Amino acid sequence: MHVTIQQMRKTLLRSLSTVRALLPWSILFVLLVGVAPPLCPYRAWGAEPEIVARVNGEPVTLGELQRMLADPLAQNRLEREHGVQDPDSKELERLALRKLINRHLLLQEAGRRNLTVTEQELDQAITALRRRFKDLKEFGEWMKERGVDDRSLFDTVRTEMLLTRIRAALVKDVRLAEEQVNEYYEALKEELKTAGDVRLRIIAVKEKAEAEDIMAALRKGGDFADLARKRSLGLRTAQGGDTGWVNPQSLPPPLLEAVGNLKAGEAGGPLRRGNEFLIVGLAGRRPERTKSLAEARPEIERRLLAAKQQEAVQAWLKEQEKKSKIEVFLQAFSFPPI
Known part of the structure; x- marks a missing residue:
């Protein structure tokens, strides 16, 4: 058909x-x-x-x-x-x-x-x-x-x-x-695109003053990964705060908005999340692309x-x-x- x-x-x-x-x-x-x-x-x-x-x-x-x-x-x-x-x-x-x-x-x-x-x-x-x-x-x-x-x-x-x-x-x-899945994919695959993944680094601390101090250090050329390993309370501290590649649409709205304003290599914050304050660094962006059939199948x-x-x-x-x-x-x- x-x-x-x-x-x-x-x-x-x-x-x-x-x-x-x-x-x-x-x-x-x-x-x-x-x-x-x-x-x-x-x-x-x-x-x-x-x-x-x-x-x-x-x-x-x-x-x-x-x-x-x-x-x-x-x-x-x-x-x-x-x-x-x-x-x-x-x-x-x-x-x-x-x-x-x-x-x-x-x-x-x-x-x-x-x-x-x-x-x-x-x-x-x-x-x-x-x-x-x-x-x-x-x-x-x-x-x-x-x-x-x-x-x-x-x-x-x-x-x-x-x-x-x-x-x-x-x-x-x-x-x-x-056959229905394959037919749909071939007909509409140009609309089935990835959002353009992002790779983040995140530092989490308890006090806003400490977060602002870390931002000041980054502005002076401090290394994000090094600061994360030394000062972050986050789960990925040992990895320098590296989240790996993530779909930006999976991020909570405040974090998504902050990431949207960053260029690769830049950092933003502090952002409040519950009882913590976050510093967010953008390590890289992947361009939008058409999903493979395997990626698009669930949708x-x-x-x-x-x-x-x-x-x-x-x-x-x-x-x-x-x-x-x-x-x-x-x-x-x-x-x-x-």
Whole structure:
């Protein structure tokens, strides 16, 4: 199978945009969407006007749809997931209802597979979510502003955990073929580059005054390696503070910024790191280069596997739509959408 670089990039980016982030962030997003104030113009028809659809007899309510449509973040996410730009209100309504129907299908499958969330797991997820806030007071105020009580919070978190688990179950057997990895590498290898490794020397001391004294000695022509062996408390003191070649993107932000301003042979500091002060010397830089297939493989597999897993979930949903009884009562909505 041959594809153009543009086609591969477009397909991959669209698929990756639907892959969920870490659970607490996913829950936080859903809560932001799920408690938005309702909108008024939408109308369902049928015997029960507050129900816009049924999925195997399970209702999808007008309130669910309105809450999703009321939040700009949810709208942007729908557009990204479906590759639609600037949809009109009816198209957006269609996308939102489709997403809600898919959620019901996934949750019903979780029930069939007897997937559950224990109280301990739920408590751990709630704790992780609360840590996103400065303190419990701030978290409580956030909940109050959005009309979220403890019960709705726990229900939302439990639902998101079940959705995460059923998706994982659906893709557990998804694998990549070697041909796919090779094809991706050949098509996009010019974008798979090293960041340009750096070789550092680091001196760590307890007092800022001592760090400043070492910097003064270096300015006068002192030998960095010699000063490191004599005065540094760092782990690589015996090696003159030499870190070996490292990827600069693996460095903490303050160190990365300092290294970015240095030329080979220069030193900078002092930089505070916890209870220590660092002097950083740049021994050398390697130029940016294209990664070999072996070097790029983990990144390629991570990208492609996420996209392939999403395709598997979408294929499963499409098959379920055919097998399920899905009734839609919203005006001007035909199912299944294209």
